[in-house]
Amino acid sequence: METAAKQADLIREISGVNPYKCMKCGKCSASCPSYNEMDIKPHQFVSYVLHEDIESLVNSKSIWKCLSCFACVERCPRDVKPGKLIDAARQLVVRQKGQDFLLADEIPELLDPDIPQQLLVSAFRKYKR
Amino acid sequence: MQRIGVFVCHCGSNIAATVDVKKVVELIKLEPGVVHAEDYQYMCSEAGQEKIAVAIREKGLTGIVVCSCSPRMHEATFRKAAEKAGINPYMVEIANIREQCSWIHKDMEEATKKAVILARAAVAKVNLNAPLKPGESLVTKRALVIGGGIAGIQTALDIADAGYEVDIVEKTPSIGGRMSQLDKTFPTLDCSACILTPKMVDAAAHEKINIYTYSEVEKVSGFVGDFTVDIRKKARYVDMDKCTGCGVCQEKCPSKKAPSEFNRGLNKRSAIYTPFAQAIPNVPVIDADYCVKLKTGKCGLCEKVCQAGAIDYTQKDEIITQKYGAIVVATGFDVIKLDKYDEYAYSQSKDVITSLELERIMNAAGPTKGHLERLSDGKAPKNIVFIQCVGSRCSDNRGKSYCSKICCMYTAKHAMLIRDKYPDVNVTVFYIDVRTPGKNFDEFYRRAVEEYGVNYIKGQVGKVLPQPDGQLLVQGVDLIDNKQIKMEADMVVLAAAIEPESSVRKIATMLTASIDTNNFLTEAHPKLRPVESPTAGVFLSGVCQGPKDIPETVAQAGAAAVKVVGLLAKDKLLTNPCTAKPDELLCNGCSTCANVCPYGAISYEDKLINDHGIRETRRVASVNSALCQGCGACTVACPSGCMDLQGFSNRQIIAEVDAICR
Numbered sequence: 001m002e003t004a005a006k007q008a009d010l011i012r013e014i015s016g017v018n019p020y021k022c023m024k025c026g027k028c029s030a031s032c033p034s035y036n037e038m039d040i041k042p043h044q045f046v047s048y049v050l051h052e053d054i055e056s057l058v059n060s061k062s063i064w065k066c067l068s069c070f071a072c073v074e075r076c077p078r079d080v081k082p083g084k085l086i087d088a089a090r091q092l093v094v095r096q097k098g099q100d101f102l103l104a105d106e107i108p109e110l111l112d113p114d115i116p117q118q119l120l121v122s123a124f125r126k127y128k129r
Numbered sequence: 130m131q132r133i134g135v136f137v138c139h140c141g142s143n144i145a146a147t148v149d150v151k152k153v154v155e156l157i158k159l160e161p162g163v164v165h166a167e168d169y170q171y172m173c174s175e176a177g178q179e180k181i182a183v184a185i186r187e188k189g190l191t192g193i194v195v196c197s198c199s200p201r202m203h204e205a206t207f208r209k210a211a212e213k214a215g216i217n218p219y220m221v222e223i224a225n226i227r228e229q230c231s232w233i234h235k236d237m238e239e240a241t242k243k244a245v246i247l248a249r250a251a252v253a254k255v256n257l258n259a260p261l262k263p264g265e266s267l268v269t270k271r272a273l274v275i276g277g278g279i280a281g282i283q284t285a286l287d288i289a290d291a292g293y294e295v296d297i298v299e300k301t302p303s304i305g306g307r308m309s310q311l312d313k314t315f316p317t318l319d320c321s322a323c324i325l326t327p328k329m330v331d332a333a334a335h336e337k338i339n340i341y342t343y344s345e346v347e348k349v350s351g352f353v354g355d356f357t358v359d360i361r362k363k364a365r366y367v368d369m370d371k372c373t374g375c376g377v378c379q380e381k382c383p384s385k386k387a388p389s390e391f392n393r394g395l396n397k398r399s400a401i402y403t404p405f406a407q408a409i410p411n412v413p414v415i416d417a418d419y420c421v422k423l424k425t426g427k428c429g430l431c432e433k434v435c436q437a438g439a440i441d442y443t444q445k446d447e448i449i450t451q452k453y454g455a456i457v458v459a460t461g462f463d464v465i466k467l468d469k470y471d472e473y474a475y476s477q478s479k480d481v482i483t484s485l486e487l488e489r490i491m492n493a494a495g496p497t498k499g500h501l502e503r504l505s506d507g508k509a510p511k512n513i514v515f516i517q518c519v520g521s522r523c524s525d526n527r528g529k530s531y532c533s534k535i536c537c538m539y540t541a542k543h544a545m546l547i548r549d550k551y552p553d554v555n556v557t558v559f560y561i562d563v564r565t566p567g568k569n570f571d572e573f574y575r576r577a578v579e580e581y582g583v584n585y586i587k588g589q590v591g592k593v594l595p596q597p598d599g600q601l602l603v604q605g606v607d608l609i610d611n612k613q614i615k616m617e618a619d620m621v622v623l624a625a626a627i628e629p630e631s632s633v634r635k636i637a638t639m640l641t642a643s644i645d646t647n648n649f650l651t652e653a654h655p656k657l658r659p660v661e662s663p664t665a666g667v668f669l670s671g672v673c674q675g676p677k678d679i680p681e682t683v684a685q686a687g688a689a690a691v692k693v694v695g696l697l698a699k700d701k702l703l704t705n706p707c708t709a710k711p712d713e714l715l716c717n718g719c720s721t722c723a724n725v726c727p728y729g730a731i732s733y734e735d736k737l738i739n740d741h742g743i744r745e746t747r748r749v750a751s752v753n754s755a756l757c758q759g760c761g762a763c764t765v766a767c768p769s770g771c772m773d774l775q776g777f778s779n780r781q782i783i784a785e786v787d788a789i790c791r
Binding site for chain 2: 021023024025026027028029030031032035036041043071075076077078079
């Protein structure tokens, strides 16, 4: 396992998010439909990355409780997009494990024109475990 | 050959910490024409200026180079010092070794090298400088104020009180602006109309103030001291001299479907209307889009009932051309459109409103006669939620990057007024930060919490969901308790961001006044010249320059007025002598320069030319130096190289480039 600082860098790189832009308004947590299921709340994700406590994030329930609905990504006024951070933390875990549960070949059957493409990609990553 | 003195400024440590000033002095002494060079801690100080004067006297200098800050900062200072010591002020050149060198570099060796190069270029230019003499232009002793809100009214009153004529141009049918739409004002809670309408009356009654309402600026030409402005007086279809303001026409008008602009579209008005009862002038206008007579030719009821015979359906727009010495922009603001904020359900529910709409609802002359009620069903609300920062402080592409500054205070005001008048109504405010700097401002907000029991929650609202029973489900977060909150509300009030009034872009373009990415007008200096535009003779008043509340607006309005009065008090202005000059021997009369001149300063005349003994009449360019702004467009356009800019001649610029590349 890499050092905490390296892992935080990796999360920033995967997500493309600059957590310093956060103004701590909480609109992500206010929008989250899965809020009560989460142990680390969406707005806390940003500060965990800032404080480089990635260990807690990858071991949290939240990364598997996130619905990838992108409400927080859509509504974040500062372009911080916590959903992308959660997605990145999930990927960190996924990259360390193997075994696809959602196979690429099965995706076309599940396709619905109203589903945003990025959501599919997220779901694909999420259900890899 | 010039005798040039070079003066290198340390600017404390601003320059000296990055540039080896001693070395600059040492190396610049080797340049042709330089007979004197020295450095000093602060060249702009009195002692520094004295050093220039002494060197001019003792060394017989004919040209000066000061290596210091940007010429925008102190060129005028050093020119004045040189003039006092007896040499032409246009023999002074500035080498900017602060903003363009020491401030932007870290490596001392590199920065010193660059400073020497910049100084060398300036020396090369001074070697070719010629003494120039500024011309004079007359000042028209009349000011134009664009916008008739509190900013424009106050500026106009202050200018007029100093004894100068002022015209206010206001695009709506009445002066008063946004402030006239407000119910109460913070932090004293006095009624907005009670403090505004006397000022409106003062402006209308002032013998030096002339108000053009329902009018817009159409065209601006000229320059500081001598602007010529076309004002379009839109057809009112009502004779302003005959109308007595009795209001019968508005009562009888059968077309009552137009949304009332004054009440933010919350109710309807007649086609012939005054925006509000205290309107100034108290003369209605006919809205051609809704008037049955103007649209179909039938009706004419207002004409029949008007005892004064003031209705005139044949009125046309009128253009008034007037000269001004100074122009003040006071165009104000509007709230942003909320169509990008679907999550707050503004377009889905009548009970989700903006704060400005709440002002109208709370106002006795508003759509609900001042009763706090839901617009959907007229019921009295029991739970009201306020959402702060809607569209402010955003770095996404939906909102504005800035803080709108006034929302924290007006929300505290609204919350307090509601709790005071309707103590059984629960008021909740979702906030990100509460920003209340200002005299008695934080105390005001604390009163809302401590004395009026307003429930402030640190956190934002994620969404507002209209329910089938008409209630609004508000889903937010309390970041202190770390809890997501779902609460029912009867009304939701959005503190929508403010933005400059949309017409300001057009006006700024006409005035060649610079404007930023948010459409706020740029000031000449953010700290030291906050009420002046970089365009000479154009001044800024109110929110068109940046978000501000009423006390700040009034203070800025007064400051702008002082600047205008300072300008109008002068009989003549010195014009910049760095203007274009044609070499008549080279001019072939092609008109290229006249076509590119943005100021209309170039004309052509037939002139007797003596070309090496050949006398003939030729068509040659002639520059009106009062109109020329020295932009240099003609010098680049001229195919025969006959146009040159005095003080920035082609030879001088090439000499500078040569010196840099040497």
